Amino acid sequence: MLEQYKTIMEGGTGEITEKKSRFIATVRPVSTEEEALAFLEEMKKKYWDARHNCYAYSIGLNREFTRCSDDGEPSGTAGRPMLDVLLGEEIYNVAVVVTRYFGGVLLGTGGLVRAYSKAVQEGLAGSRVIEKKRGITLKVTTDYTGIGKIQYIAGERNVPVVDSEYTDKVILKLLVESGAAEELQKAITEGTNGRAAIEKESELYFAVLEGKVYTFEN
Template sequence: MTVETQKNKLTEYKTIYEGGIGEITEKKSRFIATVRPVETEEDALAFLEEMKKKYWDARHNCYVYSVGTNREFTRCSDDGEPSGTAGRPMLDVILGEDIYNVAVVVTRYFGGVLLGTGGLVRAYSKAVQEGLAASTVILKQKGIVLQITTDYTGIGKIQYIAGERSLPILDSDYTDRVVLKLLVPVQEIGCVEKAITEGTNGRAQLEQDGECYYSVIDGEVQTFDH
């Protein structure tokens, strides 16, 4: 099963920073959801093989993965469960939570009681939700590194603008002049540059010094290539 969406390159998206494991029991059947962040389809396929080896004695290892900010590689599998009762409901949870670059395997140990179509859909959906709840989900934003060179009379205003807009300061250098590097969300770069220019009466020199994705995790700024 393949899902294709026509989206532009995302300026922000939710993804998995650290995977987790969630488990539920329905009518004596165990459903174990393992969540893993993945960057490529090869990562996802390697993860599936790892889970199949780990849970080799299970009745089913159903899976879903979605790779790419346009969901270029999105697949799901019922792995022997009745068609549409496992893989698609798992995918619906991923799409509903709007999470990218993620793979989930739900392992089922059969408990001897049939759950029926509706029961399977609910069980696999709930298992994925539990797995996500046990994972660290973050928001990655696309940012531009803005290098600002100013004299000491302008630094207070720039720090005020950065604080007001919650812009991370990546680096600072205080010599005869002050050089700051701010991380600015790509959609805000125009208004931030305008605010700094007006706030310093045009004395600050502004230079865009690359771009990256970033996230604030436990109060710390983490940067990523994509």
């Protein structure tokens, strides 16, 4: 299991023009090969009048499903360069289709490789790329005298407080990176002189985007 990895939060598009040929890249987050193939069919229908709809995708944290296609372009000039961009950026669970409208001027092998690669880069630039980190939710129960110290410790380490409950006691749910969980628990125990009860609740992936915390099963 990866401790952290990049993926697509929200797909986007990008477009370039090379010698009158239009290259339109559409990026989509996918979690299964079926989703990737359905996305490809969707793009083929949308751009039914285009000369080529080349694609690349990589699915699974071990890249179990990684495929690409030149869709009629000279072998190795489209699909593989597109896939190389995804792999080079270390992005997982992503599919991209680059649609080409031929402009009447041949680009040559090198020109095609550069154009398809650049189109994918533009598509990624138009998408929301996030970094998911493996984390643990900790349920921390304390009395009111300990809450200030716990909030200080969490804030000092940029650990999000994802939920809180105030009754006769205080329950805080903290979301911490897996590798930092043990040190955080030790700091809270020492900071509250052992008055805080700490319970591990669940393991999950999370990402922080524009100050907001998102959680994921994988």
